[in-house]
Every structure is written in C-alpha cells, then in structure tokens.
C-alpha cells in the first residue's frame with residue numbers, strides 16, 4: 714500500500730486549481746489499488762450455549778485483515794496452530810490479524826478447544 718503523497722503529486726496539486734481536491738483526486742487510484750480487504754469472524758453461541766466461530770471456515774485474499782469479534786458472554790482466546798494468539802477476549806472485545814501469505818490457518822479457542830475454525834488465504 715502506498716498512500717503517501719509524493720512530492721510530484723503535491724506539486725501537481727499545488728499547481729492545479731482547487732489544489733486540495735486535485736491532490737485528493739490524484740491519490741484516489743493508489744488508495745483503491747491498495748485498499749486492504751477486511752473480513753469478520755464472530756464468536757457467538759446458540760440457544761443451547763454451544764459456542765462457535767461464525768463462519769468456521771473463511772476464505773480471503775492475501776492481505777486481508779480478519780477481525781474476530783467476541784459477541785458471546787464467555788471469554789475466548791483465538792489460538793492459531795502457527796503460534797499466533799489473541800489476548801483473552803472478553804465480551805465485546807475484538808482481535809485482528811492480517812494474513813500476508815497464502816495458506817491455511819487453522820485455529821481453536823484456547824479456553825474451549827472444541828471451538829475450531831480455519832482461515833484460508835489465497
């Protein structure tokens with residue numbers, strides 16, 4: 714991602730009428746090209762208090778930032794098999810991880826090992 718204004722871009726903006734808008738316009742293609750993908754996994758439970766990740770399996774493009782949002786009343790902790798872990802997430806807490814390499818990233822809740830999921834990065 715390159716969202717920094719370069720000197721030529723600043724000069725171009727300053728020389729054009731309505732300089733600020735021109736700078737914003739000049740920056741637009743880079744911002745779109747570098748737009749980071751985002752996805753969300755909700756931590757929740759059903760009426761039988763069975764807790765789970767939703768969706769349990771999620772496929773995303775490389776560079777995606779996945780937000781795990783604990784919407785359940787219990788604490789949970791996202792524990793990836795590659796060793797990356799969230800903090801203990803209380804109700805309402807979120808954890809984000811950005812996936813920069815393709816692969817499969819299985820995980821489980823460190824507190825409730827039956828809660829499992831997988832992020833597939835392509």
Ligand SMILES: [Cu+2]
Nearest residue numbers: 789822824825
């Ligand atoms: Cu849990």
